[in-house]
Amino acid sequence: MNEGPAAGVRRALCHAPDVMNTLDSTTVFEEQRGRMFGIAYRMLGSATEAEDVVQDAWLRWSADDRADVVHPGAWLAKTVTRLCLNQLDSARVRREEYVGPWLPEPVYTGDGALGPLESAEQRDGVSLALLVLLEQLTPTERAVYVLREAFGYGHRELAELLELSEANCRQLYRRAAGRVAAPRPRFEPDPEEWHSLVSGFMAAAQQGDLAGLERLLAADVVFVSDGGGVVSAARRPVLGRDNVARLLLGLFDKYAAGVPVRVVEVNGVLSLSLENTAVVQFEFENGLVTGMRNILNPEKLKFFQEQLSHSGGPSGQS
Numbered sequence: 001m002n003e004g005p006a007a008g009v010r011r012a013l014c015h016a017p018d019v020m021n022t023l024d025s026t027t028v029f030e031e032q033r034g035r036m037f038g039i040a041y042r043m044l045g046s047a048t049e050a051e052d053v054v055q056d057a058w059l060r061w062s063a064d065d066r067a068d069v070v071h072p073g074a075w076l077a078k079t080v081t082r083l084c085l086n087q088l089d090s091a092r093v094r095r096e097e098y099v100g101p102w103l104p105e106p107v108y109t110g111d112g113a114l115g116p117l118e119s120a121e122q123r124d125g126v127s128l129a130l131l132v133l134l135e136q137l138t139p140t141e142r143a144v145y146v147l148r149e150a151f152g153y154g155h156r157e158l159a160e161l162l163e164l165s166e167a168n169c170r171q172l173y174r175r176a177a178g179r180v181a182a183p184r185p186r187f188e189p190d191p192e193e194w195h196s197l198v199s200g201f202m203a204a205a206q207q208g209d210l211a212g213l214e215r216l217l218a219a220d221v222v223f224v225s226d227g228g229g230v231v232s233a234a235r236r237p238v239l240g241r242d243n244v245a246r247l248l249l250g251l252f253d254k255y256a257a258g259v260p261v262r263v264v265e266v267n268g269v270l271s272l273s274l275e276n277t278a279v280v281q282f283e284f285e286n287g288l289v290t291g292m293r294n295i296l297n298p299e300k301l302k303f304f305q306e307q308l309s310h311s312g313g314p315s316g317q318s
Contacts, residue, residue: 028072029061035073035151036080038115042146043084044091045104045131047303053083077151078161081143088139095135099229101237103293104131105300106279108307110265115150120188123268125150128281128293131267133180144169145176189284194270195263197284202261202272205252210245217241218288223248228297244292264308279304 036057040050057079069075095102107113109126117123124130134142143162147153153161158169189197197216204212223244227233238244260275272280279301283291295301 025062029058029076032073032076034112034115036076037113039077039080039146039151040084041107041114042126042131042134042150043081043142044087045135046091047105047107048299049087049091051303053080053087056083074157074161077147081147081161085139085143088142092135099227100233100235101224101226102132102135102228103224103226103295103300104128104267106266106271106295106304108264108266108304108311109268111307111311113307114268117268123188126267127269128267129283130180136179137176140164141172141176141179144172145180148173188269191270194282194284197287197289198263198270198272198282201282201289205248206256208249208253210249213245213248214241216289217244218285218290221288221290221292223292223294225294226297226300228299230298231296233294233296266304273304273308276301276305 033054036054037050040053041047044050044053057076060079061076106128107126109117114126115122117126134145137145140162144158147158147161148155155166155169155173158164158173159166162169164172201213201216203209204216219241220239221241221244223234223238225233225238234247238247255277256274259277262273262275263270264273265271266273266279266281269281271282272278274280277296279295281293282289
C-alpha cells in the first residue's frame with residue numbers, strides 16, 4: 001500500500017529539528033486541527049461531537065508536558081482517537097434510543113472541512129451512506145478502518161497508536177472492510193446531469209404532479225428522514241414509488257412552499273439545502289431517483305448552517 005498523507009506529515013515532523021522548540025505549541029495544534037476534526041467526524045458521525053473532541057484534545061495538549069513529544073501529529077492523532085473510542089460506546093446507546101432513523105450530521109465540504117475530496121474514493125469515504133454503515137462496527141474496528149482508509153496509516157502505525165498488536169490490527173481491518181463492503185450506490189451523475197435530474201424532480205414536486213414525480217422515481221426507491229423526534233418526520237424508511245411520491249407531495253405542500261432551495265456540496269456530493277429546514281441528498285440509477293436522505297433535525301443542522309454563514313453560503317438557487 002502506498003504511503004498516505006498521514007505518513008508524509010509524520011515524516012516531516014520527525015525530521016524537523018527541535019520542532020517543539022521552533023514552533024509555538026498553538027501553531028502546531030492549529031496545523032493539525034483539520035486532520036483531528038477529520039478523524040473525529042469519521043469516527044463519530046457528528047460534526048458537533050467532533051468539534052468537542054478537538055477542543056478536549058486542545059485542553060490536554062495545552063496542559064500536558066510536551067518536552068517528550070517528538071511527533072506532535074502522532075500524539076494528537078492518538079489523543080483524538082482515544083477520546084473518540086471513549087465516546088463511541090455511549091454514542092451507540094444514544095443511537096439505539098434515537099427516535100426514528102439516524103443519519104450523520106451533514107458537513108459542507110465546499111470549504112475543505114473534511115480534507116481533499118478529489119477522487120470518487122475520497123468522496124465515498126465521507127458519504128452519509130458509508131458513515132451509516134460504519135455504525136455497525138465496534139469502536140476499535142471503526143478506528144482501524146477510518147485511520148487506514150482515510151488517513152493512510154499502516155498496520156504498524158495503527159498498532160502503536162491503538163496499543164494493539166500488528167496482527168490484531170490486520171484482523172480488525174479485514175473484518176471492518178468486509179462488514180462495510182455491502183453494495184452501495186456507485187453511480188454519480190456529473191454536475192450538469194445532476195442539475196437536470198433534480199430540476200425535473202423539484203418541478204414535479206412543487207407543481208403537485210403526482211404522475212410526473214412517479215416517472216422520476218425507481219420502483220424500489222427508499223426515502224429516509226431524520227427528524228430525531230424534534231420535528232415531524234417519518235419514523236421508518238418509506239419504501240416504493242407510490243408511497244414515496246405521495247409522501248413527497250404532502251411534504252412539499254406543507255413544509256417546503258416558498259422555502260429558498262440551494263444547491264450545495266454536502267459530504268462530497270451535490271445536495272439540496274432548504275434554508276434553515278433540511279438537507280436533502282439523492283441517489284440515482286439509470287436516470288431515476290433510487291434513494292433520498294432528508295436531514296431535518298435542527299440540532300444536526302447547526303454545524304452545517306454555521307459553516308455556510310462563515311463561507312458566505314452556497315451559490316446557485318434551484
